[in-house]
Amino acid sequence: MKMTIHEKRLQSRDIQPTAMRMRILLFMAETKSVISLSDLEEKFTHADRTTLYRTLKTFLEHGLVHQINDASGITKYALCSENCTCSYPDDVHVHFYCLSCEQTFCFPHLGIPNYDLPENFTPSNGNFVITGSCPSCSS
Amino acid sequence: MKMTIHEKRLQSRDIQPTAMRMRILLFMAETKSVISLSDLEEKFTHADRTTLYRTLKTFLEHGLVHQINDASGITKYALCSENCTCSYPDDVHVHFYCLSCEQTFCFPHLGIPNYDLPENFTPSNGNFVITGSCPSCSS
DNA sequence: TGATCTTTGCAATTGAGTTGCATTACAAAT
DNA sequence: ATTTGTAATGCAACTCAATTGCAAAGATCA
Ligand SMILES: [Mn+2]
Ligand SMILES: [Mn+2]
Ligand SMILES: [Zn+2]
Ligand SMILES: [Zn+2]
Numbered sequence: 001m002k003m004t005i006h007e008k009r010l011q012s013r014d015i016q017p018t019a020m021r022m023r024i025l026l027f028m029a030e031t032k033s034v035i036s037l038s039d040l041e042e043k044f045t046h047a048d049r050t051t052l053y054r055t056l057k058t059f060l061e062h063g064l065v066h067q068i069n070d071a072s073g074i075t076k077y078a079l080c081s082e083n084c085t086c087s088y089p090d091d092v093h094v095h096f097y098c099l100s101c102e103q104t105f106c107f108p109h110l111g112i113p114n115y116d117l118p119e120n121f122t123p124s125n126g127n128f129v130i131t132g133s134c135p136s137c138s139s
Numbered sequence: 140m141k142m143t144i145h146e147k148r149l150q151s152r153d154i155q156p157t158a159m160r161m162r163i164l165l166f167m168a169e170t171k172s173v174i175s176l177s178d179l180e181e182k183f184t185h186a187d188r189t190t191l192y193r194t195l196k197t198f199l200e201h202g203l204v205h206q207i208n209d210a211s212g213i214t215k216y217a218l219c220s221e222n223c224t225c226s227y228p229d230d231v232h233v234h235f236y237c238l239s240c241e242q243t244f245c246f247p248h249l250g251i252p253n254y255d256l257p258e259n260f261t262p263s264n265g266n267f268v269i270t271g272s273c274p275s276c277s278s
Numbered sequence: 279t280g281a282t283c284t285t286t287g288c289a290a291t292t293g294a295g296t297t298g299c300a301t302t303a304c305a306a307a308t
Numbered sequence: 309a310t311t312t313g314t315a316a317t318g319c320a321a322c323t324c325a326a327t328t329g330c331a332a333a334g335a336t337c338a
Pocket of ligand 4: 237238239240241242272273274275276
């Protein structure tokens with residue numbers, strides 16, 4: 001009854017570790033980057049788009065990944081850190097979207113201020129994106 | 140040769156002050172809120188969607204409005220302040236998206252930190268959105 | 279095994295955003 | 309005032325990511 005680290009990770013988030021989910025988690029873990037549904041489609045050409053879509057949705061609902069809305073209009077996803085609970089403001093961090101290569105980057109070390117919101121505004125999450133040019137694209 | 144305040148505002152941004160554009164600017168100025176293309180469609184039932192769309196695009200390109208990407212997947216727009224140049228980080232501020240009523244709010248008084256980005260990341264703009272519940276929807 | 283629930287695949291749909299092109303309105307020039 | 313050119317508007321069609329319905333396949337448990 002050996003169990004991989006990724007299998008454990010899924011089970012710890014109450015996600016049934018199917019073969020498909022294992023493969024996607026593995027891919028996200030080893031690329032370490034922010035990905036889109038299209039990225040998964042390119043990688044898993046044999047799998048159906050809907051399955052990939054629903055896998056990401058499941059991951060999201062169970063707090064295994066966080067969602068990023070950059071300026072591209074395409075929804076991006078990134079693996080949460082081991083101990084992440086996706087809570088505001090502690091687990092929210094800045095992302096960077098390169099307008100040139102359209103890549104999105106996670107900056108986990110760049111947190112967000114504890115904003116003093118106007119009366120009766122109750123925050124639950126945040127999406128902080130800086131757009132610009134990444135190192136590869138900055139001439 | 141009298142000229143309204145709104146007419147001047149358009150001309151100061153090098154936007155030809157057509158009747159349509161005047162009406163849309165007026166609407167945005169008096170509602171003082173963050174709007175979407177659909178909001179304009181509801182208000183200006185006689186006008187064509189494309190015209191409204193291109194009006195917003197023109198406003199955006201000429202720095203009269205700023206664009207907000209909240210978690211709704213629907214692009215929102217808000218009038219810039221008089222002296223805004225939409226520059227990062229000074230003119231970038233926090234927005235709030237209510238998950239319940241799906242309204243978006245401008246918080247011009249909540250600026251953003253001058254983040255120390257990793258080497259060679261060059262910022263040009265920012266989109267900072269806090270999601271949660273607004274006063275009307277916070278029970 | 280059989281019954282039941284979950285996951286996956288296929289196909290179709292939604293809806294925001296966008297574009298091409300014809301028409302109309304406007305403004306300058308004659 | 310008429311002509312002429314440019315910009316704005318309207319209509320229709322299209323793109324594309326996201327989403328849903330339903331059937332088939334797979335897993336789980338009695
Ligand atoms: Mn991240
Ligand atoms: Mn704003
Ligand atoms: Zn880049
Ligand atoms: Zn609300």
